[in-house]
Amino acid sequence: MTSIALNASCTPLQVRDLTVVWRGHPAVHHLSGTFAPGKATAIVGPNGAGKSSLLTALGGGRVDVSGQIRRDPSTRVAWLPQAAELDRSFPLTVEDLVSMGLWRRIGLWRGVGADDRARVADALRAVGLEGFGARLVPELSAGQLQRALFARLLLQDADLILLDEPFNAIDARTTADLLQLLARWRAESRTVIAVLHDLEQVRAHFDEVLLLAREPVAWGPTAQVLQAEHLFRARRMAEAWDEHAPLCRQAA
Amino acid sequence: MDTLLGPFAEFAFMRRALVSTLALALGSAPIGCLLVLRRMSLVGDAMSHAVLPGAAAAFLLAGMSLPALSLGGFVAAVLVALAAGFVTRSTPQREDASFAAFYLIALALGVLLVSLRGSQVDLMHLLFGSVLAVDDAALLQIAVVTSLTLWTLALLWRPLLLECADPGFLRSVGGPGAVVHMTLLVLLVANLVSAFQAMGTLMAVGLMMLPAAAARFWVARVLPMCVLAVAIGAVSGVAGLWLSYAAELPSGPCIVLSAGVVYLVSVLAGRRDGIVWRRLRRTVHRTA
Numbered sequence: 097m098t099s100i101a102l103n104a105s106c107t108p109l110q111v112r113d114l115t116v117v118w119r120g121h122p123a124v125h126h127l128s129g130t131f132a133p134g135k136a137t138a139i140v141g142p143n144g145a146g147k148s149s150l151l152t153a154l155g156g157g158r159v160d161v162s163g164q165i166r167r168d169p170s171t172r173v174a175w176l177p178q179a180a181e182l183d184r185s186f187p188l189t190v191e192d193l194v195s196m197g198l199w200r201r202i203g204l205w206r207g208v209g210a211d212d213r214a215r216v217a218d219a220l221r222a223v224g225l226e227g228f229g230a231r232l233v234p235e236l237s238a239g240q241l242q243r244a245l246f247a248r249l250l251l252q253d254a255d256l257i258l259l260d261e262p263f264n265a266i267d268a269r270t271t272a273d274l275l276q277l278l279a280r281w282r283a284e285s286r287t288v289i290a291v292l293h294d295l296e297q298v299r300a301h302f303d304e305v306l307l308l309a310r311e312p313v314a315w316g317p318t319a320q321v322l323q324a325e326h327l328f329r330a331r332r333m334a335e336a337w338d339e340h341a342p343l344c345r346q347a348a
Numbered sequence: 349m350d351t352l353l354g355p356f357a358e359f360a361f362m363r364r365a366l367v368s369t370l371a372l373a374l375g376s377a378p379i380g381c382l383l384v385l386r387r388m389s390l391v392g393d394a395m396s397h398a399v400l401p402g403a404a405a406a407f408l409l410a411g412m413s414l415p416a417l418s419l420g421g422f423v424a425a426v427l428v429a430l431a432a433g434f435v436t437r438s439t440p441q442r443e444d445a446s447f448a449a450f451y452l453i454a455l456a457l458g459v460l461l462v463s464l465r466g467s468q469v470d471l472m473h474l475l476f477g478s479v480l481a482v483d484d485a486a487l488l489q490i491a492v493v494t495s496l497t498l499w500t501l502a503l504l505w506r507p508l509l510l511e512c513a514d515p516g517f518l519r520s521v522g523g524p525g526a527v528v529h530m531t532l533l534v535l536l537v538a539n540l541v542s543a544f545q546a547m548g549t550l551m552a553v554g555l556m557m558l559p560a561a562a563a564r565f566w567v568a569r570v571l572p573m574c575v576l577a578v579a580i581g582a583v584s585g586v587a588g589l590w591l592s593y594a595a596e597l598p599s600g601p602c603i604v605l606s607a608g609v610v611y612l613v614s615v616l617a618g619r620r621d622g623i624v625w626r627r628l629r630r631t632v633h634r635t636a
Contacts, residue, residue, distance in 0.1 A: 173520075175520050180517075181514060181515055182516070182517070183512065183514070186512055187570060188509065192509075193513070193514075196510060196514065200521065204506060204523075204524070232569070
């Protein structure tokens with residue numbers, strides 16, 4: 097069953113003069129632009145470039161931001177953070193974990209019906225975890241847990257999907273399988289924004305790239321952004337924060 | 349069988365002690381399981397100190413009135429729990445540190461307040477009773493708290509587990525994480541405080557935490573863990589009461605030590621991760 101996310105194309109996700117601050121230093125510095133609706137955008141850049149901070153801000157996480165994030169309030173957002181606050185030792189079954197994705201439908205008290213159970217089973221099959229429903233989270237490997245989290249994302253049926261380094265420390269087969277899910281989301285016109293390190297993956301699967309080195313270096317179609325001169329410029333960003341830097345007086 | 353049931357059949361105070369112990373086991377074992385899973389196992393003991401400033405303030409205001417002292421103690425403990433919960437949710441500080449901080453503040457405040465009157469009266473002894481002296485009012489209170497606890501846990505079971513397992517996700521979908529978290533803390537305080545009065549701090553915290561800690565060595569999932577903890581608590585209660593009657597020993601420590609024996613057996617021989625089983629599993633395994 098394919099569902100087309102119609103809302104996302106109407107009001108794209110926009111940032112205006114966005115600065116994410118961490119203890120007085122800018123993790124993301126005055127970023128402005130629009131994320132292509134219904135397309136897959138990759139955020140790349142050197143370590144410490146503010147990629148995770150940006151995604152956290154977009155996902156509504158606890159960060160200090162100034163500037164604006166504009167988005168249709170009815171957009172359904174699904175966010176997969178890098179080091180999830182998931183307690184990996186808590187004895188939740190895989191089925192329960194994935195069923196969390198149905199929150200919007202079942203909320204606090206409505207029971208998980210046969211329909212919903214079928215959806216959960218479909219999602220598990222889509223990520224290659226068929227039959228894992230009864231297993232407990234502490235028993236899963238890193239790759240299996242990541243697949244389960246993707247299954248949960250599938251069930252959330254979101255218009256905007258934010259992925260923070262989703263393929264870190266995951267084996268090649270799992271990565272390939274999950275990239276297929278990405279292709280499915282692109283076909284369904286969902287907006288996907290992912291932080292990635294592997295530029296080959298980006299070239300193969302993403303329409304647009306935001307090259308970030310605290311400040312935006314380049315933002316646009318993949319082929320145009322991932323050029324040597326841009327990459328070189330990004331690499332020259334200083335990783336450490338300057339304790340003696342002056343206060344920023346840049347006008348909005 | 350006669351000798352086992354004897355003391356309970358014969359004496360009303362023994363029957364009351366038994367009923368209140370079983371009710372305590374029923375209400376606080378599930379909470380104990382959740383505390384163990386959230387690594388909050390020492391919070392019960394901290395709460396037994398957090399009641400002091402409330403009781404002291406009530407004493408200063410209303411004198412030696414047991415209901416006033418109890419209410420004051422309950423309010424103080426709830427404030428400590430909520431303050432610690434709030435700090436945990438709005439700052440990077442973890443639950444164990446925020447609880448430690450606030451219970452110590454409360455304890456010091458309580459000691460200060462007690463010293464103001466200059467009296468030697470030990471408020472804590474007045475506040476914390478013994479299971480063999482449970483009267484009808486205390487029994488009713490425990491029954492009400494237990495029923496309220498079970499009903500609330502059943503109602504909030506799903507968000508409670510989600511809040512324990514993946515609070516970040518619950519927050520991102522707008523789930524009632526804070527309300528659920530605070531509700532758990534209030535239930536915890538209610539169970540402990542009403543049990544303190546009836547049975548003393550040792551028994552209350554012991555019967556909440558030991559069965560939960562032991563249950564972990566037999567089952568993995570949360571609901572079976574809670575059910576098993578209730579069973580262990582009930583069995584420890586019966587065994588401890590019987591032992592205290594037969595050997596004329598104080599009942600509270602007997603009950604907690606019975607639970608302690610079950611715990612030690614579980615650590616050694618528990619089917620799931622018990623020491624003996626782990627040794628055996630090292631040498632024996634399946635082909636796939």
